[in-house]
Amino acid sequence: SQTIHQWPATLVQPVGSPLSLECTVEGTSNPNLYWYRQAAGRGLQLLFYSVGIGQISSEVPQNLSASRPQDRQFILSSKKLLLSDSGFYLCAWTGGRDSDTQYFGPGTRLTVL
Amino acid sequence: GQNIDQPTEMTATEGAIVQINCTYQTSGFNGLFWYQQHAGEAPTFLSYNVLDGLEEKGRFSSFLSRSKGYSYLLLKELQMKDSASYLCAVINSNYQLIWGAGTKLIIKP
Numbered sequence: 478s479q480t481i482h483q484w485p486a487t488l489v490q491p492v493g494s495p496l497s498l499e500c501t502v503e504g505t506s507n508p509n510l511y512w513y514r515q516a517a518g519r520g521l522q523l524l525f526y527s528v529g530i531g532q533i534s535s536e537v538p539q540n541l542s543a544s545r546p547q548d549r550q551f552i553l554s555s556k557k558l559l560l561s562d563s564g565f566y567l568c569a570w571t572g573g574r575d576s577d578t579q580y581f582g583p584g585t586r587l588t589v590l
Numbered sequence: 591g592q593n594i595d596q597p598t599e600m601t602a603t604e605g606a607i608v609q610i611n612c613t614y615q616t617s618g619f620n621g622l623f624w625y626q627q628h629a630g631e632a633p634t635f636l637s638y639n640v641l642d643g644l645e646e647k648g649r650f651s652s653f654l655s656r657s658k659g660y661s662y663l664l665l666k667e668l669q670m671k672d673s674a675s676y677l678c679a680v681i682n683s684n685y686q687l688i689w690g691a692g693t694k695l696i697i698k699p
Binding site: 521582 | 634
């Protein structure tokens with residue numbers, strides 16, 4: 478069966494510090510991968526998605542970037558965090574038999590102080 | 591533009607039935623999802639509708655009317671653990687997933 482991992486689970490970072498969040502998927506190949514952010518009490522905002530290694534589509538211009546160095550690895554980064562980057566970051570994947578259904582990792586709660 | 595409308599919050603009583611509505615205006619339609627999200631957790635998949643009609647899964651059912659741009663999620667025999675946010679999402683003609691802001695469901699004993 479497929480599983481999706483994210484780490485860390487929680488993170489507290491000062492303004493201006495760098496960020497690296499990692500997401501990996503097991504049990505499938507060639508997944509589509511997604512990064513979302515959810516502000517407190519709000520809906521999901523799509524940040525990036527990728528349909529293959531090295532391919533990244535950005536949905537929202539901001540100080541975040543994403544990379545996909547391996548088929549089942551998706552990384553979200555920032556060189557300098559802003560207060561507004563605080564939120565719940567979710568990685569999701571699609572693929573397999575029910576190819577349109579997105580399955581989410583456990584998320585990373587980021588607080589920028 | 592594209593948007594999905596859901597009530598912000600609903601309250602229901604344990605053991606009762608509740609219907610959460612979702613209306614959408616999107617550029618084309620290729621399916622509609624419902625997800626459940628407990629506070630502080632990731633969304634989990636509940637249902638997928640691509641054809642008109644009712645899909646039943648245990649205590650949860652989801653209905654779709656493509657001509658009306660409308661769906662609802664029906665929860666029966668409510669339990670306290672059903673207290674969560676319920677997210678409606680639509681796949682448009684470009685296979686983009688458009689998300690609603692979610693409906694927070696509060697269950698009272």
